Amino acid sequence: MPAKYEFYYFNGHGLGIIPRLLLSLGGFDWKDKFVENWKEEKGKTPFTHVPVLTEYSEDGSKFVLAEAYAIYRYLARKMNIVGETEQEVALVEQYCCSWEELHDKYWPLVSDWKKILTPEQFDNCLKKLLETELKPIMTKHEEALAKNGTGFYVGDKMTLADIHATISLPLLNIDGKLISKETHPNLFALHEKLSANDIFQSEAKRFPSNT
Amino acid sequence: MSSHYDFFYFDRHGIALTGRSLLALGGFDWSNKFPENWTEVEKAKTPFGRLPVLIETRADGSKFILAESNAINRYLARKSGLGLLGSNEDEAALIDQYYESWGEIVAKGGRIRRLRDLEPEKYAEQFETFKETVAIPILLRHEEALIKNGTGYYVGDKLSLVDVHATCLITAFGPLLSIEKKYPHLWKLAENVRSLEPVKAEVERYTMPSRT
Secondary structure, eight states: OOOEEEEEEOSSOGGGHHHHHHHHHTTOEEEEEEOSOHHHHGGGSTTSOSOEEEEEOTTSOEEEEEOHHHHHHHHHHHTTOSOSSHHHHHHHHHHHHHHHHHHHHHHHIIIIIHHHSOHHHHHHHHHHHIIIIIHHHHHHHHHHHHHHOSSSSSTTSOOHHHHHHHHHHHHHSGGGTSSOTTTOHHHHHHHHHHHTSHHHHHHHHTSOOOO | OOOEEEEEOOSSOTTOHHHHHHHHHTTOEEEEEOOSSIIIIIGGGSSSSOSOEEEEEOTTSOEEEEESHHHHHHHHHHHTSSOTTOSSHHHHHHHHHHHHHHHHHHHHHHHHHTHHHHOHHHHHHHHHHHIIIIIHHHHHHHHHHHHHHOSSSSSTTSOOHHHHHHHHHHHHHTGGGTHHHHOHHHHHHHHHHHTSHHHHHHHTTSOOOOOO
16 A cells, blocks of 8 residues: 655745645645644754655654655655656756756845845846846756757656746746747746646645745 | 766865765766866856766767756766665655755855855844854754764765765864864764765865855
């Protein structure tokens, strides 16, 4: 009998959407556990954060895993969507790491740093991030997709990299203006193809779209 | 016949110590490649305009090019044949978990360090807050995890990727985060791993910049 999974996170998407999507797409037997009183619960988590994935096996044993990226790689491996060969696995990770890096730079800037910097400093930092990192790197992703030629990042089927891009593109295409269907057709086509999937749609709709 | 690896990065430690240590530990046939004209010439030719990049030249002459330090580190760990990703799926996930947790400390701390130039006064306060609210609680849990595992390693009873990575980060940031004073098991792990000849050689390749 397969294991049961509990995904512990806030009652909203953030980047929790990626593991939730994998749990649904992968047909895992899973449920959400929502944070109710973070101040109280924080200290009880493995690393003072959520998400945390708990896997309950048939024999009653429990496996607890923290760190969003470790969680989604674990689920992706179980779903066999991490690439086929050693090199494909590495490339899938490479593209995911690249998206992760952009998220890691963008969200703290528009939340924590915004409170610390003057409006002028913030505008300069944001402009620099968008022009020297977000846009050029998303362009490199576009080129990689075009070069692979199958509509997917790696090989000829969907991997974690494609899912990551599909989620990340609308979040990081700031105001929908940084890149477009005309300038980055392959990225947009990938997003359109994957987000049309029923499970993507239903998972996305579960919470209001937020950052 | 095996591949040759070029580790393309700047001529300093930066974020490269883990990758170079893995290449050395794994007995790979490898060499450093340093940029000669990064901004004008080489940057545009890399997968994402960034370093490090790993260039694997295979026996048949074909090349496999990989960017992103974490993807490179995991690739080398897998290929090393040293079981650096654990003995089973669960161990692999836990090694990943601890590795990512370190990544969080580095990413958040690094962001605040960059404030130093923009807002030096606010930086000092922010860094203290970061230590109290992020670094210390997380490092405590790493220390507890090492104690609980009881083997001197993070996961299982042998060296894994996160033991190497933690060692490299502790070597770079230990004094800044008072690791020797506060987290003896983490410190001991780093000392043990640094005593391995290949790691020692890489650590000593450059003087670690002093960070205060």
